[in-house]
Amino acid sequence: MKPLNSRCYATVTTSEKLSVKTRIENQRKAQAAMLDYFYITRGLQFLVAESMSKNAPLFNDHLLEKLDCDTPDDDDADIALSITRFLRFHPINEFEPFFESLGLKPSEYSRLLPSDKMFLNEDAFLLENYNTFWIYGIGLKQMGKIFKEAREVLEEVSYDWSSMHRVLSLLRDLCFSDSELCELIKKHPRLVFEDSGEWTLFLAGFLTKLGLSKSELSSFFLIFPEIEVKKCVLNLKHCFLFLKQIKMECDKMGKIFRAHSSWLAACSLKKPRTLLDRLNVGTRRLCQVIQENPEEMKKWTMGLKVQPLPPTGEEEASRLMKTQFLINLGYEENSEEMERAVKKFRGRGSELQQRFDFLVSLGLNEKDVRNMVNAFPQILCQASDLLEAKVICLFCGNYRFT
Template identity: 30%
Template sequence: MHFHPPTTFSLYSTLSRHFSSTTKLPKLSKIPSRYRPKAIHLAQKALTDYLHTTRSLPFIYAEHISKNALFSLSDVASKVHFSPSTFFKSFQRFLRYHPINEFEFFYESIGINYHEINGFLPPNKFFLSEDSRVLNAAFAFSGFGFPWNRLGELYREEISIFSKNPSELSRKLHGFKDYGFGSVTVIGIGLVFPYVLNGKTELGNEISALFDDLGKLFVDFDLLNCVEGNVDAWIEVCRKIKVFYDLGCEKGKMGELMGKRKSIFLEYPEEVLVNKVEFFCRLSVNKSDVGLLILERPEILDFDLEDQMISVLGLLKHFGMNTKELKSISEKYPYVLGRHKMVNLPHVMRALDLQEWFFNKMRSGKHHLLCTCVVGNEDLDKDYKGSLDIIQSSRTSIHTLQKLNFYVFHQYILSYMISTLLLHNTIYIRSYDKN
């Protein structure tokens, strides 16, 4: 048998990822805690031997399944009497007389959540040989280089792919390399844009447009030589590209602009990109315009748009609003004035009905002003005096001045309350967008 025992560190790392999961493994109460890693290792060996020798699976795939199905494996192990000296043989005997549902192990091994597997199991089938289409498709993907335990991502998104002829899948995957991409790049594209593997006629133009963009970005602008040659690196790059398409940026027309701004895909984590996108989407402007803003002004990704404090009137003046306009804002929206965290700026602008005005300032090149409009504690007196001058010259100066004095007296209380309400609105909108 060709099973190679893992090192202590690799086995510990593998088990830690699963035992620390929010989904708890079946309790191995029959096995003393000090023996559990060894028991799992022996169970993996026995299962690999069973799938390879008894069920005639190629060894490499039998090993993939046994190493990546710890929940299913632990469930079976909990039913087997444990003894350090006999557990391996006991587990083998259990498999001979108690056939397992091989589809459960297979689906977990490719990355399907253990507690969701029942929704994927074929009815009245127990052995992989009873429905070999899914398994053969997995063989084709794995043979090309796809990580076995990430095939579930493909299966979830485009389940019909796994009913295709393995030779057809291999031809399609190798055909993508004709664009000048390496195998690892094709894998990243396939995992992030799985519909390209489906081959549906109605998606032909969309797929062609996507590869036009990717060809320009990866080949013409040489991104291929700037990314590490591993699957995870290419998945991250492709996920960042997908952010712009999800915003509505048109496929087939973004390749050159993305290529000129390839630093976005090389230097910034996906989380930073998504956070900035969400910030500007909260302005309720066209989402595709948000994507274009980030591509046209990538330095925005360096801005702190979370915790910095801003003065509403100070920011409006900073962005070019004149005294007359500021006076009008003070009269109409006195309850919005004051200091806020930068993260609440989109909701402040919407409350002032200035979201389009503000966003157009961003698009026109005034985005850099966001870095210089922050108000510190030492600027509070100036902020107050500026507001006072504007209000005193307004038609409702006495009434509004009383409000201003009240607001300043309760400066921190009001700032906290408004920020909390706006932050609650932020959380609600983020939740709504995700749904």
């Protein structure tokens, strides 16, 4: 059995008897020695070196424990000199005091330590990010949270710093103070770091085009949903196309986005055609429902089962008008042919007779119009001005060929 190192054992015993005052003095000397080592010997920037020497107590204490076993038995030995001698022959992993100085515990930064590097100067990308954060007033603990949660900031990926600068300038311009901006980036680092902030810039431009004011845009970012910025953009874009496809008026769309963008950004809506079938309504009714209560859209997201909307008196009256109109055309009541025709005739029932009469008023024979509608029912789904243009085109064609 190998005997215990008497020197180490004796030193540990002595160390345990040190007064609190002596320990504090040793820690102060250790910090001074570490600053000298990081700044003078290793050539790190003074800002980084000072932070690492003063804000990594666990690392410094661990280093002092090692010195107890490696320095001579001399009570008057100078701590600073001992540290200098020790570091000369025992290089340390500089990433450990660096991450601890940002407020991270060893259990939190262990996965962030690079496997192929020991010296901070080997990772210029990491130091560049550190300096950029400091310039924009982001505190050490906020930096630590960003480095821990946004892995792409510790990993060597390509960043467009000019784009990131535009994002930070944009957020500052939205009346965010330095403290608010720090809290925002701390809470949502993806706003700046996801694709160098390109999606954030696109998002801000998109919402501005939809009518959001500067204050409304500021409020939107303050309650930004906990999702990727790209996903947020895609959800809002899909919602815009959804409302456009159901023919909602532009000013009504803008009103909805101005008041409800924060939760719309987190919703993945079903496709319009699927939703119209599930709800058993037309675009006019769907627009009305959304305008009366936009939050109904929360029930129409991907993965949720959609229940048909209850019928209204107007819809029932419209269906009766459609049925009567088809009977006048010669369809048999309650037949399969009539049921298929009812589904093809979109819009209100009152419009069918109006458009039929309009075609007759343009000079077409009533019997010809009847045959035309029987052969192609969708013709009555078109607006009157479009029908008139097509009839004029037909008349002009006959005139040229006669």
